[in-house]
Amino acid sequence: MTKTGADYAWFEDDFPDIAEAYCFTLVLGLSPAEVVSRLEGRPEAPIAPPPRSCPVNAVWMMAR
Numbered sequence: 001m002t003k004t005g006a007d008y009a010w011f012e013d014d015f016p017d018i019a020e021a022y023c024f025t026l027v028l029g030l031s032p033a034e035v036v037s038r039l040e041g042r043p044e045a046p047i048a049p050p051p052r053s054c055p056v057n058a059v060w061m062m063a064r
Contacts, residue, residue: 005026012019027035036043 003026008024025039033043
């Protein structure tokens, strides 16, 4: 099953302060370096690795 932004619409209702302060970008089929480039960002060394239970951990591990 493919997820879309609509699948995460609950986030803005449940966490309005966080939703206003942060932007989540759904990405498929790009490497972490390609995502950073397309968002006109720059790679930074992580301060600490994310916890193993965090979904971002997979991206962090690929970026290493």
